[in-house]
Amino acid sequence: MVLVYAESQDGKYKKSALEAVTFAKKTAEVLGSACKAVVVGQAEGTASLGKYGASEIIQLNGLDHFDSQTFAKAISKVAQDEGAKVVIVADSSTGKSLLGRLAVRLDAGSVSAVNQIPTADGSVLKVKKNVFSGKAVAEYSIQSDVKVFSLSGNSLKPEETGADAAIREVSAEANSRVNVIEVNKQQGNVAPLPEAELVVSAGRGMKGPENWGIIEELAKELGATTACSRPVADTGWRPHHEHVGQTGVAIKPNLYIAAGISGAIQHLAGVNSSKCIVVINKDPEAPFFKAADYGICADLFEVVPRITEALKKAKG
């Protein structure tokens, strides 16, 4: 049996949770077994996780805030009670801090940020992930009886095929040693960077923070999340959470538009898994063009508003 942890935030399932359930169902098909989901607390649409492939949903009650220790204890208990052979979490900040604990508790081989459906070779499961910051792909063989892995975001589309599933409620022990005293959420309704499908990013070519209006307008027209290069975050032109690259956030959106970013290797390491990269730079020698799918060699202050206009026109 394959058990997947479907993560909810503020009473709603995240896209990464639906991806994880879809992925778990496909993994169960490879193994010829069933897929069940485990969730924590009440959230909107728990039963409809069945549509994505869960045959039953186990809802853990009594865990009030996220703590990897209490969550891992409760989820691994469900995995043991249900006899799960594979446990899957999303590669979110929550999933990342659970994965290692689940591996230890279940005496399981683990691989993080898997991005393709596993293949089975007898009792060995083979999974793939990006390594060396996107410069190579590694195939891992997991040999233990129980296997755990996390699913890299935006690796497959959630698929709704089945029907609602039954929910079974189980109480869990809270006992957290982490006392959360404050949660700060960014305002706005666009997806946070690690989950964004569309990203508009800008660098030093912007000349100053007062010029960011054209970037924000383009992002708004696309419904995209804004990002920036390291020098821009370090000089305080933009907030640190927007910094993408090796030391900032690593992202893999469907579309990454970079304006006025030269494309240093440290920046590329954080964005080179994007499906499509558009680079706008007036320097034809900018190294970023070598990593781009589409390039526009011109002054960004003229080109960026033109893209916004073209998008408006295409919408009609």
Add this chain to the structure above:
Amino acid sequence: MKQLVCISKTPETTAKINFKDGNTAFDESGVQFIMNPYDEWYALVRAIELKESLGGTVTVINVGPASNDVVIRKALAIGADEGIRVDAEPKSALYVAKQIAANAEGFDLVYCGKETIDYNGSEVGAMVAEYLDQPFVSFATKLEVEGNSATVTRDIEGGSEISKIDTPFVLSAAKGMAEQRIPNMRGIMMAKKKPLNVVEPVGFDDKVVVSSFTLPDAKTECKMIDPENMDELVRLLQEEAKVL
């Protein structure tokens, strides 16, 4: 306060990545190695800052062969007091965590970087915490300690979270924790005299092996678009790339 910082050795960021033995092993020839930046810039430097303000010691631990000593010496030059090297190949995250946990009893704080830049696993911190039965805070961007109580800020999707936790616990450090420190000549000289203890690994059956590596497909040539014709870009994004 006794602090332990887990450090990894990784290929330098700009290193060319090649494989050998039928694409089953990383080819180290000609590759420059460094201390994993998250371990060095954020975890290690914050631990040293806290030692400077609160007293105590900073120990660094690495799992690897004798060629990793250079990375441990660098950590000692930056300001750590002593090093531990578990003399074994760091085969998998679980293997490394098991070795670290076997040497991590009695520390008030155990630090990791948020991930290594080679295998990008981000797993060891949580594993060490589980072996030690301690709390774990991932992606910490700020850490203050008073007595045995710590206040930690961590990154979550689309925001941040502040928690209070009593020591001992384990954390992984992300950007914001501290600023890089370059070791000075005095530090480098002193590092040579600081203790570096080599210990034998504890037995452990590994559960995961890399069966093969592949390089991603070569990127197709960048298509240059007339700056006057952004309708063409939108059309390509919709019809060719299919991302809009």
